[in-house]
Amino acid sequence: MAKSRLASRQRRPGARALLLCQPFRPERGFGIFRPSQRSLMDKSALITGGCGFIGSSLAVALARAGWQVTCLDNLSRRGSELILERLREHGCGFVHADIRCPEDLAKVAQRGGVLIECSAEPSVLAGSRGELARGMLANNLVGALNCFELARERGMAVVFFSSSRVYPYDRINALRFEEVATRFELAEASAGVSRQGIDTGFSLEGRRSLYGATKLAGELVLQEYSAQFEVPAVINRCGVVAGPWQLGKVDQGVFTFWLAAHHFQRPLRYLGFGGTGKQVRDLLHVGDLAELVLRQLEHLGELRGEVFNAGGSTVANLSLQETTALCREITGSKVLVEPCLESRPADVVWYLTDNRKAQERFGWTPRRDARAILADTYAWLREHERELARVLGFDS
Numbered sequence: 001m002a003k004s005r006l007a008s009r010q011r012r013p014g015a016r017a018l019l020l021c022q023p024f025r026p027e028r029g030f031g032i033f034r035p036s037q038r039s040l041m042d043k044s045a046l047i048t049g050g051c052g053f054i055g056s057s058l059a060v061a062l063a064r065a066g067w068q069v070t071c072l073d074n075l076s077r078r079g080s081e082l083i084l085e086r087l088r089e090h091g092c093g094f095v096h097a098d099i100r101c102p103e104d105l106a107k108v109a110q111r112g113g114v115l116i117e118c119s120a121e122p123s124v125l126a127g128s129r130g131e132l133a134r135g136m137l138a139n140n141l142v143g144a145l146n147c148f149e150l151a152r153e154r155g156m157a158v159v160f161f162s163s164s165r166v167y168p169y170d171r172i173n174a175l176r177f178e179e180v181a182t183r184f185e186l187a188e189a190s191a192g193v194s195r196q197g198i199d200t201g202f203s204l205e206g207r208r209s210l211y212g213a214t215k216l217a218g219e220l221v222l223q224e225y226s227a228q229f230e231v232p233a234v235i236n237r238c239g240v241v242a243g244p245w246q247l248g249k250v251d252q253g254v255f256t257f258w259l260a261a262h263h264f265q266r267p268l269r270y271l272g273f274g275g276t277g278k279q280v281r282d283l284l285h286v287g288d289l290a291e292l293v294l295r296q297l298e299h300l301g302e303l304r305g306e307v308f309n310a311g312g313s314t315v316a317n318l319s320l321q322e323t324t325a326l327c328r329e330i331t332g333s334k335v336l337v338e339p340c341l342e343s344r345p346a347d348v349v350w351y352l353t354d355n356r357k358a359q360e361r362f363g364w365t366p367r368r369d370a371r372a373i374l375a376d377t378y379a380w381l382r383e384h385e386r387e388l389a390r391v392l393g394f395d396s
């Protein structure tokens with residue numbers, strides 16, 4: 001009953017926004033369940049967006065490492081309610097709340113420990129249509145500020161998930177690339193960029209999309225909170241993160257989407273950059289990201305808003321053409337992939353993450369290569385085929 005009421009709210013965006021900004025009442029929705037007490041009391045984490053891909057994966061990793069974890073989510077991402085059962089199985093608590101509403105956040109019981117901010121509209125396209133911009137700003141900017149404020153009031157440290165989208169797209173596309181058989185490759189190193197990828201010293205001058213702007217603004221505010229109010233904080237600028245439990249769409253979670261399209265036999269398109277599918281992204285397994293966060297948590301007391309890049313780098317990266325070939329191999333299925341010259345706003349031709357700063361500071365480097373990441377994601381997709389066909393929109 002509670003589920004269908006929520007689902008019907010989600011079909012009426014205007015009405016939903018109003019309802020979500022009213023104080024949350026447990027009897028009205030999915031409610032609150034408390035974390036199991038088996039975890040250590042001094043290691044407590046509140047994960048906002050904890051029913052999303054990264055949030056829930058971190059919740060499970062932290063719970064396994066003996067943390068007491070509470071996930072907070074408004075369940076706005078299609079399918080995020082599927083993740084509730086997984087959280088419960090791992091002894092994580094849950095609070096149904098909205099980060100845009102300080103009244104909702106006030107219901108969180110936690111004091112001390114860490115707040116891991118993973119609740120956002122994570123698609124770069126979300127803010128590219130004028131009518132959606134305000135909603136994205138409310139989530140990613142106002143929502144993040146509310147989380148930082150909660151952390152300040154309650155004496156919590158903060159881990160913030162930013163994005164490689166803070167790096168200006170015009171600057172990246174203006175680098176010199178060489179077109180080889182299946183991909184574009186960087187032809188020349190310059191300030192902040194080498195064959196290892198883009199590092200945190202890359203210039204931030206230029207346009208980055210509204211989504212990228214919300215992330216950079218969040219970083220700057222968190223650094224001020226850290227400096228002025230002594231909130232321990234760390235910022236991770238992630239490239240594409242991939243792996244099981246990502247409910248991928250074409251504009252976000254491209255590797256799950258590509259695998260799912262092969263599995264469910266749907267045609268695909270190579271968008272932009274000549275329609276050849278030679279644009280390149282690195283991909284980081286969410287388990288490797290969790291490993292980085294666990295290492296950062298050991299040093300949080302010392303961190304004051306430092307920024308790290310986190311991505312698959314030279315260990316795991318693919319062009320779309322190469323992704324198609326790998327998907328064919330892994331799924332055993334072949335689909336039509338058509339060229340399309342139309343390009344997407346703020347898209348980049350190439351992005352690899354230079355992780356060396358995180359490597360030096362935390363001794364961390366990604367372990368899984370592209371084949372391992374796609375194979376792992378596909379095993380999960382097969383296991384949850386029926387629910388995923390509906391959630392990913394492949395059931396019609």
Ligand SMILES: NC(=O)c1ccc[n+]([C@@H]2O[C@H](COP(=O)([O-])OP(=O)(O)OC[C@H]3O[C@@H](n4cnc5c(N)ncnc54)[C@H](O)[C@@H]3O)[C@@H](O)[C@H]2O)c1
Nearest residue numbers: 049051052053054074076077098099119120122161238241
């Ligand atoms: N996945 C990636 O490749 C990637 C890359 C770079 C940065 N990031 C960042 O990492 C974070 C997590 O991304 P993800 O891929 O897990 O996204 P996701 O969409 O899977 O998860 C986001 C979660 O936040 C929740 N949420 C959204 N608005 C909310 C609100 N107002 N109140 C409470 N909950 C809300 C959603 O219901 C969802 O469960 C985001 O900040 C994103 O920008 C992700």
